[in-house]
Each structure stands twice: as C-alpha cells, then as structure tokens.
Amino acid sequence: xxxxxxxxxxxxxxxxxxxxxxxxxxxxxxxxxxxxxxxxxxxxxxxxxxxxxxxxxxxxxxxxxxxxxxxxxxxxxxxxxxxxxxxxxxxxxxxxxxxxxxxxxxxxxxxxxxxxxxxxxxxxxxxxxxxxxxxxxxxxxxxxxxxxxxxxxxxxxxxxxxxxxxxxxxxxxxxxxxxxxxxxxxxxxxxxxxxxxxxxxxxxxxxxxxxxxxxxxxxxxxxxxxxxxxxxxxxxxxxxxxxxxxxxxxxxxxxxxxxxxxxxxxxxxxxxxxxxxxxxxxxxxxxxxxxxxx
Amino acid sequence: xxxxxxxxxxxxxxxxxxxxxxxxxxxxxxxxxxxxxxxxxxxxxxxxxxxxxxxxxxxxxxxxxxxxxxxxxxxxxxxxxxxxxxxxxxxxxxxxxxxxxxxxxxxxxxxxxxxxxxxxxxxxxxxxxxxxxxxxxxxxxxxxxxxxxxxxxxxxxxxxxxxxxxxxxxxxxxxxxxxxxxxxxxxxxxxxxxxxxxxxxxxxxxxxxxxxxxxxxxxxxxxxxxxxxxxxxxxxxxxxxxxxxxxxxxxxxxxxxxxxxxxxxxxxxxxxxxxxxxxxxxxxxxxxxxxxxxxxxxxxxxxxxxxxxxxxxxxxxxxxxxxxxxxxxxxxxxxxxxxxxxxxxxxxxxxxxxxxxxxxxxxxxxxxxxxxxxxxxxxxxxxxxxxxxxxxxxxxxxxxxxxxx
Numbered sequence: 001x002x003x004x005x006x007x008x009x010x011x012x013x014x015x016x017x018x019x020x021x022x023x024x025x026x027x028x029x030x031x032x033x034x035x036x037x038x039x040x041x042x043x044x045x046x047x048x049x050x051x052x053x054x055x056x057x058x059x060x061x062x063x064x065x066x067x068x069x070x071x072x073x074x075x076x077x078x079x080x081x082x083x084x085x086x087x088x089x090x091x092x093x094x095x096x097x098x099x100x101x102x103x104x105x106x107x108x109x110x111x112x113x114x115x116x117x118x119x120x121x122x123x124x125x126x127x128x129x130x131x132x133x134x135x136x137x138x139x140x141x142x143x144x145x146x147x148x149x150x151x152x153x154x155x156x157x158x159x160x161x162x163x164x165x166x167x168x169x170x171x172x173x174x175x176x177x178x179x180x181x182x183x184x185x186x187x188x189x190x191x192x193x194x195x196x197x198x199x200x201x202x203x204x205x206x207x208x209x210x211x212x213x214x215x216x217x218x219x220x221x222x223x224x225x226x227x228x229x230x231x232x233x234x235x236x237x238x239x240x241x242x243x244x245x246x247x248x249x250x251x252x253x254x255x256x257x258x259x260x261x262x263x264x265x266x267x268x269x270x271x272x273x274x275x276x277x278x279x280x281x282x283x284x285x286x287x288x289x290x291x292x293x294x
Numbered sequence: 295x296x297x298x299x300x301x302x303x304x305x306x307x308x309x310x311x312x313x314x315x316x317x318x319x320x321x322x323x324x325x326x327x328x329x330x331x332x333x334x335x336x337x338x339x340x341x342x343x344x345x346x347x348x349x350x351x352x353x354x355x356x357x358x359x360x361x362x363x364x365x366x367x368x369x370x371x372x373x374x375x376x377x378x379x380x381x382x383x384x385x386x387x388x389x390x391x392x393x394x395x396x397x398x399x400x401x402x403x404x405x406x407x408x409x410x411x412x413x414x415x416x417x418x419x420x421x422x423x424x425x426x427x428x429x430x431x432x433x434x435x436x437x438x439x440x441x442x443x444x445x446x447x448x449x450x451x452x453x454x455x456x457x458x459x460x461x462x463x464x465x466x467x468x469x470x471x472x473x474x475x476x477x478x479x480x481x482x483x484x485x486x487x488x489x490x491x492x493x494x495x496x497x498x499x500x501x502x503x504x505x506x507x508x509x510x511x512x513x514x515x516x517x518x519x520x521x522x523x524x525x526x527x528x529x530x531x532x533x534x535x536x537x538x539x540x541x542x543x544x545x546x547x548x549x550x551x552x553x554x555x556x557x558x559x560x561x562x563x564x565x566x567x568x569x570x571x572x573x574x575x576x577x578x579x580x581x582x583x584x585x586x587x588x589x590x591x592x593x594x595x596x597x598x599x600x601x602x603x604x605x606x607x608x609x610x611x612x613x614x615x616x617x618x619x620x621x622x623x624x625x626x627x628x629x630x631x632x633x634x635x636x637x638x639x640x641x642x643x644x645x646x647x648x649x650x651x652x653x654x655x656x657x658x659x660x661x662x663x664x665x666x667x668x669x670x671x672x673x674x675x676x677x678x679x680x681x682x683x684x685x686x687x688x689x690x691x692x693x694x695x696x697x698x699x
Contacts, residue, residue: 069425069588074406077426081586092406170584172408173401174421174428253406259575261390261403274313281305289302 025132032140036106042144045102046151052098053090053156057083061163083164084182087156088256091193094152095249100225103197106144107204108218110137111287115212121292130288138205138280145197146190153190175258185255192252196268199245199275200225206283209290242267245275328518330511330542338508338520338540339493345545349394351578352515352569357386358562361554361671362658382409388567392574399578412581419581428583429590503527503633514539514548515566530692531555531634532672544571554671561671630696635688637696642681662690664697 036042057079060067066080073093078085111134114120123133160166169182177185204221211217228246231237241247248268254261333341362384382402392399398413407424420429497506509521519539526533534553541548549565583589630637659666665678667690676684676693684693 069427074424078586167585170426170586172423174408174410174412174419174423174581174584174587176582176584250406254403257401257403257408274309277309278306278313281309282303285303285306289299 025136028126028132028136029139032136033143036140036144037147042106045105046147049094049098049102049148050151050155052094053086053152054159056090056093057086057156057159057163078170079160079164081165082169083160083162083166084157084169084179084186086160086164087153087186088189088253090152090156091149091189091252092250095193095196095252096229097226099148099152099193099197100200100246101222102148103141103145103200104204104222104225105218106148107141107201108208108216108221109214110141110205111208111283112211112214112217113208115292116214124292131284134205134209134280134283134287137208138201138276141201141205142194142198145201146194149190149193149197153186157186171258172253172256173258177258188255188260189252192255192265192268193249195272196249196252199272199279202276202279202283203245206279206286209283209286242271245271247271327511327513328542330518330520333508333520335506335508335522336490336493336497338522339496339506340488340490341520341545342522342538342540342547343493343545345541345547347544347546347571349573350546350569350571351390351392351574353567354389354391354564355387355567356383356389356562356564357560358384359557359559359671360384360561360673361557361669392578394573394576394579397579399574410581412579414579414581419583421581421583421587425588426584426586427588427590429592430583431592509537511542512539514541515569517548517569518542519548526634528634530688532674532689533634533687534561539565552672557671630699631686635686635692637684637686637688637693639696640683640685662694664694667693 056076060076060079067077069077071077073089075085075089075092079089111120114123124130166179168176168178169185170176200221203224204217207220207224208214208217225246228244229249232241232244232247248264248271251264251268254264388403390399390401390403396413397415398411400411402409404424407422409423410419410421412419412421416432418431420431421427500506503526505525505527507523507525509523512519512521519541521537521539524536524538526535532554534555534557536553537549537551538547539549540546548569549563551560551563551565554561626641628639628641630639655668656666659668659675659677662676665676667677668675669690673685673687674690674693676690676697678684678697682697684697686693
C-alpha cells in the first residue's frame with residue numbers, strides 16, 4: 001500500500017498534498033499493480049488461460065486424424081498446417097466464457113475486495129482521494145485484461161511454434177502474409193481483444209462499488225457478460241445488438257482479412273469507450289459519497 | 295445535502311445524455327439529403343443506363359426478410375453448391391467489393407470467415423475460408439463479366455420484366471452472355487436516339503404493367519442519389535414495389551430495395567454503405583490459394599459457359615420476375631404469362647424428384663392441394679405431385695391455376 005500516509009490531516013491538507021504530489025497516483029498505481037500480479041489468484045487465472053492453447057495444440061498433435069475443415073472450433077483444422085493459428089483458435093474458444101470469467105473476477109474484486117478485507121478505509125486515509133483510487137483500480141483491471149489476452153496469444157504462439165510447422169500465414173481472404181506480418185496482426189488482435197474487455201471491466205468496477213462482498217460482484221459481472229451474449233444471439237433483438245458490450249467480441253477476425261477491415265475495430269473502441277464513460281461515471285457517483293465502514 | 299446527492303450522479307447523467315445525443319445526431323446525419331435538380335423518370339433511367347463507372351470499391355450490405363425462418367449461418371449444414379448460393383441471396387450479408395473492370399473481387403464478410411470471389415484477367419477463383427477450399431474456373435473469352443454478383447443492383451436492373459433495360463443496353467438477354475461490360479453499354483444505343491428518348495420509349499412500353507415514379511431524393515453511402523420507384527399494376531404479383539437509387543453524379547445504381555405486398559420492412563435490399571470511385575489496389579485482383587487449401591477445377595475440361603457456377607441458377611430462381619432465364623441444362627423450362635405475373639415451369643426431372651425427398655425441403659414447404667408449396671413474401675414455389683416445379687413472384691393460387699392448365 002502507498003506510503004504517503006505521513007503528516008496529513010484534514011481535507012485541506014489532503015487536497016494540498018494531492019496537488020503537490022502528482023506522483024502519489026503513480027505510486028498508488030505501482031503498488032496496485034504489484035499487489036494484483038503477485039496475488040496467487042491472478043497468477044492462477046493467467047496460467048489457466050495460457051493452458052487453453054496448450055491443451056488445444058497438444059490434443060490436436062496427439063490425435064491420430066487431423067481435424068477437417070468445419071470440425072470443432074473455427075480455425076482448428078488450420079493448426080496442423082500452421083502453428084501460428086493456435087493462438088487464434090484459443091482466442092475464439094476463450095472469448096465467450098473463460099476470458100470474461102477471469103475479467104469478472106479481477107474487475108469485481110477491485111473495490112469490493114478491499115471492502116471485504118477491511119482495507120478500503122485505510123486506502124482512503126491515504127492522500128490519494130477516492131477518484132484517484134477508483135482510477136487506479138480501473139487501471140489495474142485494464143492491465144489484467146491486457147495480461148489475460150496476452151497470455152492466451154503468447155502461449156498459443158509458443159506452443160504452436162513448438163509443435164507444428166510455421167510458414168506464411170493464410171488470411172480469411174485467402175491471401176497469405178509473411179510470418180513477420182502475422183506477428184503484427186497477432187499484436188493487433190491482442191489489442192482488439194483487450195479493448196473488447198474494457199467495457200466489461202468498467203461494468204465490474206461499478207458493481208464492485210455496490211457491495212462489500214467481492215464474490216457477489218464477480219458473479220454479477222460474469223452473469224452480465226453471459227446475458228449480453230445471449231441477448232446478442234437473439235435475432236428478435238437486433239436493434240439492441242450494437243449496444244451490447246459483447247457485440248463485437250468475435251469480430252477481431254476482421255483484422256485477419258486482407259485488407260484489414262477497420263470499421264469493427266473503430267465501432268468496438270467507441271462502444272467500449274461509451275461503457276467506460278457511463279459505468280465509470282456511475283461508479284464515481286456511487287463511490288464518492290459511499291459510507292465506507294470497513 | 296440533497297444537492298450533493300444529486301450532484302454525484304451528474305457525470306453519469308451527462309455521459310448518458312452525450313451518448314444519446316451523439317447516436318441521434320449520427321443517425322440524422324446519415325439521412326441528410328441534398329436537394330437535387332429535378333429529373334423525370336426517363337432522365338433518371340437514362341442516367342443509370344449511361345453510367346460508365348469502371349473502377350470503384352466499396353462495402354455492400356444486403357438484407358433479406360423473406361418471411362421464412364432464417365437459419366443462422368453457423369447452425370446450418372455446411373454450405374455446398376446451390377444451398378450456399380441460395381443462402382448468399384436469402385440472408386443478410388455485408389460484402390466488400392473491388393472492381394476494376396473486367397477484374398473484380400467480392401469478399402462476403404462472414405463472422406469468423408469469409409467467402410471470396412476473385413475475377414482476374416484470365417480466371418475466376420472462389421475461396422471459402424470456413425472450408426479452406428478454393429475453386430478455379432478458367433474464363434472463356436466470351437464469359438460475361440457483367441453477370442457477377444458485384445453488380446447485383448445493376449444485375450437486377452437487367453432482369454426487370456418485359457425487356458426493361460435490355461432495350462437500352464443493346465438487347466442483351468438476362469443471364470445470357472452479353473459481351474459488353476458496363477463501360478461500353480452506355481455507347482450501344484447512342485446511334486439513332488438520345489438515351490432519354492429511348493428511356494421514354496421503354497417507360498411507355500412498361501406503362502401497361504408498371505407504374506414508374508420518381509421517389510424522393512435520397513442519400514446512399516454518403517452520396518446524393520435519385521430514386522426511381524417501380525410499382526407493378528398487376529394484382530397477382532407479390533412484389534409491392536422496387537426502388538432503385540442512382541448516384542446523382544455518375545448514374546451508378548447505389549441501392550435496390552424490393553418491397554413485398556403486405557410487409558412493412560423491405561423484403562430484400564442491397565445497398566452500398568460506403569463507396570469510393572478510385573481504382574482499387576491491383577493486389578486485390580491477384581489470388582493464389584493458400585497452402586493447404588483444397589483446390590477444385592470443376593470446369594477445367596471444355597469449359598462450357600452454359601453451366602456456370604450454381605450461383606447463377608439460384609439467382610435466376612430468386613430474381614423477382616425473369617423472362618425464362620432459368621437455364622437448366624437438361625429440362626427446358628416453360629414460361630407462362632408475362633411481366634410481373636410470369637410463372638416458370640420446370641418439367642419433371644430426376645433432380646426435382648430427388649429434391650422432394652429432402653428432409654429440409656419437407657420442413658419449409660407446406661402441403662397444398664396437388665403438391666407442396668414454399669411461400670415467401672416475394673416468391674412462391676409449387677412442387678406438384680407429378681414432379682413439376684413452378685415458381686414465380688406470384689401467389690400460390692396463381693401457381694396452382696397455372697399448374698392445372
């Protein structure tokens with residue numbers, strides 16, 4: 001936790017210290033990140049995500065007959081021809097459930113976790129202020145989104161290179177790109193999926209300010225991600241679809257076309273920004289005047 | 295105290311208001327229409343016929359609401375042959391189009407997949423990423439390039455009833471090989487009359503079956519466009535109206551909307567959502583199948599352009615009213631009636647008999663006296679018990695009456 005608890009008493013002193021030391025926010029962020037990523041739960045979740053591409057690749061490698069086109073998850077049949085597809089297949093598999101599951105745990109824990117442990121009021125004693133704490137907590141959740149996506153993509157690329165041949169990568173359009181370009185595309189895909197999860201994180205942050213029971217906030221966030229996807233699959237609700245935070249989740253494959261289709265990237269970024277702004281503002285409204293008792 | 299409680303929610307309310315205003319503003323901006331100089335129906339028709347856009351790229355969106363249950367693409371059986379082609383026409387899709395005549399690339403953007411049609415200078419490739427399969431057809435020299443789906447709005451124009459535009463474009467029959475592409479078709483009729491005069495003649499000949507009116511100016515893909523509305527006068531057809539939007543600047547058709555009688559939402563529409571008139575990157579028109587793809591060359595021996603890709607057969611079946619273009623290689627179809635009420639009859643053949651056994655077909659059709667019928671909001675198909683297939687943009691009652699004749 002931050003060490004800036006020194007000689008501050010009274011609101012005026014707190015805000016003066018805040019103005020005088022912008023580094024207080026960075027210190028808080030650094031400490032938040034180190035606590036987050038040193039937590040066993042976080043490491044276990046990242047390892048579980050990394051295990052998905054490994055499982056897929058090993059299963060395909062060991063099976064006697066390679067999967068044919070259209071069998072199993074999309075792109076599964078490409079793995080045996082090109083190991084670089086392991087990461088893509090793993091992303092398609094993990095986006096609907098596993099990824100939102102871990103994001104829900106990380107985002108639901110942000111405020112409610114501190115409240116549940118009874119550490120929230122000590123955090124608020126620090127001169128950081130509630131808004132800054134909220135921002136830092138959200139930044140931590142966003143960092144987890146990036147880490148979660150990267151662990152799937154990196155583990156997928158590593159196991160793919162280890163077990164299968166690697167060569168020029170065919171895109172959805174049938175054109176092929178070099179391995180170097182495919183690395184760029186993989187980074188873009190990781191960026192896309194990370195951005196896709198930011199809206200869910202903001203929802204989780206808001207829910208987390210509502211309760212002092214972290215498990216409740218985590219479960220509610222995960223349930224919402226499932227509900228959003230169910231609504232997205234109902235044709236009768238087509239008018240609602242562009243407003244659902246999960247609507248563009250699987251459209252990361254638009255980055256695997258030639259030329260890249262940027263519209264879904266832009267639409268997705270705008271949508272997630274809207275969710276961050278709205279649920280961030282709601283979280284602010286709830287948190288700044290919340291009576292913190294624990 | 296109360297004001298503080300209210301104030302803390304102000305940011306949330308502000309964000310919500312900004313999002314709402316932004317989405318409304320974006321929506322109205324898309325509908326902003328310039329006021330165009332007035333044109334008569336004949337002038338608009340001539341504008342369309344004269345258009346000489348040779349190179350463009352854009353995004354095309356197709357929607358279909360045919361009143362039949364839509365099977366989500368992921369859940370349907372793996373698309374093969376004509377089933378997949380039918381799905382292309384009867385479901386909603388977004389596609390990117392690159393055209394530099396005669397070269398063309400069409401990318402149907404499926405979720406998690408893509409289907410590509412690449413027409414290069416000397417061959418045609420079809421690639422399906424879900425199947426990782428490529429099909430190559432060598433283009434015979436007389437292959438009509440204008441029949442490929444890039445040009446569906448124009449293609450549909452070509453298929454309008456009663457030789458609608460055929461006369462304008464030098465009498466080319468729909469579906470059959472017109473060796474002119476769009477760039478030269480505008481020149482074909484410049485010999486003895488102005489395009490507007492010919493268009494007036496066409497409108498006069500249409501007069502008995504179709505009412506042609508000029509619709510309100512509109513905007514398609516951010517471009518101002520004239521719109522032309524064709525309303526059938528026949529009472530037996532299912533087609534309510536067909537509206538065509540033509541770019542005010544170039545005359546290029548930008549959208550086609552087909553409405554069915556008794557249905558509010560358009561039954562079928564195809565429209566550009568974005569369009570640039572620059573020449574696309576030549577790399578778009580090169581295609582080498584990716585390593586590992588299965589490659590088929592079905593027509594490699596004696597490429598016969600009568601049996602083209604199954605796409606074309608499906609297109610003809612679903613086109614609103616076609617004057618006998620349903621070119622089955624074996625059975626010669628008969629055409630009953632004319633104009634919007636046209637009914638096409640395919641005599642009993644092995645194919646139609648086997649089709650009757652198809653379980654999926656049994657599900658979508660309903661039992662009617664004398665056979666089974668498939669009714670959609672635009673098209674009816676009647677399969678009689680003796681194996682004949684009748685189809686048209688008409689009611690089932692009319693199909694049964696024709697079948698009984």
